Amino acid sequence: AQSVTQLDSHVSVSEGTPVLLRCNYSSSYSPSLFWYVQHPNKGLQLLLKYTSAATLVKGINGFEAEFKKSETSFHLTKPSAHMSDAAEYFCVVRFMEAGGGNKLTFGTGTQLKVEL
């Protein structure tokens, strides 16, 4: 069964310090993996995705994530947090259904707080 686990429901960092949001997945084959960001009362915006090319994926707004198959992890990082990064972040895994459908499984989200 496919599943995704976000290890922290809340993360708090100071502005200018590094961000680490952790995500582990379970999949019977190499999955496609995504990180989305959601600001309050808004839709989800795609930050980055991994689809079996380079294991280090660069996204928008200075975020990047590294796919580690041996650890079944896809952690999201940013070298220096900005106040505008405060939002909820979702790790998502995609698997194909028997009929070829595109089904996503979402983690429960990590709320990032950035303090002055």
Added chain:
Amino acid sequence: DGGITQSPKYLFRKEGQNVTLSCEQNLNHDAMYWYRQDPGQGLRLIYYSQIVNDFQKGDIAEGYSVSREKKESFPLTVTSAQKNPTAFYLCASSISGSTDTQYFGPGTRLTVL
């Protein structure tokens, strides 16, 4: 300006009433999706449609209905049979049903009074 629009942004409904949420896209995407989001939970799939005039149930379809008569439109009806309809509803689309990246609309917050 391409994208996905959802209306209204906020919706209030009395118990026992059906209500329809709108989702429109001008991205020329074949596939469209409806998700429900509750606090502290990830998104859960309600219905999806890979092509016009076809749709499939997701994980939590009970109490909901959809139609896909036009490529650009995928309205969701929340019926009185839905036991706990208060939630944030998100619509998404992708180029095709087998394309992995989904793009999301801004959402509709439904509150049952």
